[in-house]
């Protein structure tokens with residue numbers, strides 16, 4: 007199905023609806039519904055939250071990371087966020103910092119991350135993959151080349167932490183033009199006025215950061231998260247996923263009551279860390295992560311039942 | 312003071328915070344509303360006579376400005392060329408130029424109603440200056456400092472603690488300035504409601520590079536007035552060391568549109584530029600990238616991963632540089648040159664022995680370049696060096712390097 011991004015979306019009945027953007031028609035690009043759109047359409051129809059799992063590309067080594075990635079959909083991941091390791095992850099807590107360091111130490115690069123997605127796509131053409139990371143490795147790779155190859159290997163969306171709306175010309179606009187979703191973070195500091203700026207050019211879904219803080223920290227006020235999701239939903243038809251600080255199936259069940267997606271990252275990369283023997287992958291590394299994804303995704307899925 | 316001309320090099324940053332392609336606001340969304348507020352608060356303060364007079368008063372009575380312009384007679388004679396002047400930022404209260412910036416930012420933080428201050432520090436000079444203004448204004452202060460730097464700059468760690476600051480050693484990475492800055496940014500994201508991040512150099516997201524430059528411009532403006540009084544003319548060359556670039560931009564800014572003034576920035580050449588991880592010369596040995604909120608020259612590998620810089624000086628081993636310097640490099644207005652650890656050590660000792668001034672190792676990098684320039688220039692030429700800080704903090708580590716027995 008063809009539709010205009012940020013103008014027209016698809017609701018659970020498959021009817022076209024208008025997205026209330028600040029300047030709806032301007033800059034719109036005709037684009038295909040992505041795997042992300044289709045997945046959220048499906049979970050909406052099933053009246054449940056999507057489970058979004060974050061793992062780090064190349065952690066703890068390329069082969070094990072491949073095995074982890076390949077098993078995520080069967081374990082219950084509806085959407086996969088794949089971290090692009092970076093030496094200076096300013097918005098990440100210790101767990102994800104260490105995951106990135108393990109990956110880099112094992113020789114991971116942006117080029118290899120794209121190759122990893124290509125291998126995954128050979129067996130799975132349904133599960134959306136969102137690459138998440140920081141801008142510099144992409145900038146150095148070359149934006150044009152990166153966007154083109156990302157589309158070719160089957161990446162669906164991008165989350166780039168240090169590219170706010172003010173820097174849209176860098177990557178967001180070229181990515182949208184190529185048919186990738188550009189998913190933006192909104193945070194407790196994003197007020198209604200600011201939200202318009204943030205939602206403009208956002209597509210796929212909106213990622214609500216549950217707190218002012220870094221990944222892996224504690225959610226201080228769960229009720230406030232619910233209110234914030236409602237507030238964002240009154241400004242957009244896009245699905246709203248919540249992440250940062252969700253660690254247990256209980257958390258996932260609670261957040262999944264009102265959010266369209268529940269994102270877990272630090273807990274999963276911590277499971278990788280715990281499974282290591284003398285810093286190297288063990289026979290249990292991939293299965294430990296998959297077991298945790300099963301438990302967490304069950305939490306997200308039973309939220310509304 | 313020179314007026315801003317049509318082709319002026321003093322027009323940056325633009326509204327997006329860019330100096331040419333450099334600068335910008337590459338930060339997480341959590342911080343975006345805050346840096347937009349900060350810009351508003353800064354614009355208001357710039358026009359507020361009360362803010363300006365409070366700054367003036369603090370500069371005069373707390374910092375001890377203007378700092379002297381000193382004729383380095385023996386070094387001039389020894390080198391046998393151009394006349395060498397030192398702009399004595401080492402005599403600024405707390406022992407370096409860093410206080411100039413802290414005074415401006417602490418007043419802003421207060422205007423914005425912030426109740427907690429955080430800062431990163433390398434050599435500890437910015438940490439000390441921040442702890443000092445926090446003591447003066449009664450605000451709690453946390454300073455992030457790489458664990459390696461905590462070791463090599465012990466006297467400054469003690470000073471910060473005595474001034475009431477909490478010093479948090481950062482063990483991530485190589486435990487130096489870049490890691491301290493990452494950790495400060497993480498704290499800021501977490502405590503954004505109450506906390507003001509007092510960045511110590513002319514880098515970071517807009518408006519920091521512009522703001523820090525403006526608070527340091529006083530260095531160059533004083534140099535102009537003082538050299539006019541001493542010599543009746545502008546200098547032929549200006550030299551300053553470059554960590555993130557705050558003392559340098561403060562020294563250079565007033566002279567950017569003076570074509571007769573040659574300008575040099577001395578970067579940390581460490582063990583030499585041919586060892587990839589052996590230096591911190593981002594402009595002579597790095598390439599453009601995005602880190603810590605701005606696009607600038609960075610030390611990085613071919614995958615865009617940031618490389619830890621090395622320098623004997625803890626204040627210069629940052630793998631990046633302020634965006635305005637990146638712009639001045641590409642526009643060729645300023646010559647950036649690497650100075651090795653050993654050259655800096657030689658300059659450190661020369662200054663100490665010939666002038667009775669123990670310079671900071673950072674400043675010694677600038678002096679080392681002066682020692683290359685001066686003999687090549689005629690005796691009627693004039694060089695001004697920004698002697699950005701005093702070297703008390705460095706005597707122990709220099710002594711060790713030179714194998715001096717205690």
Ligand SMILES: Cc1ncc(COP(=O)(O)O)c(C=O)c1O
Pocket residue numbers: 407408433434435436437511512513552553554555556557558559625626627671673674699700701
């Ligand atoms: C005395 C002194 N000079 C120079 C620097 C380098 O910083 P900047 O380049 O911002 O002036 C430092 C930093 O710690 C310093 O302490």
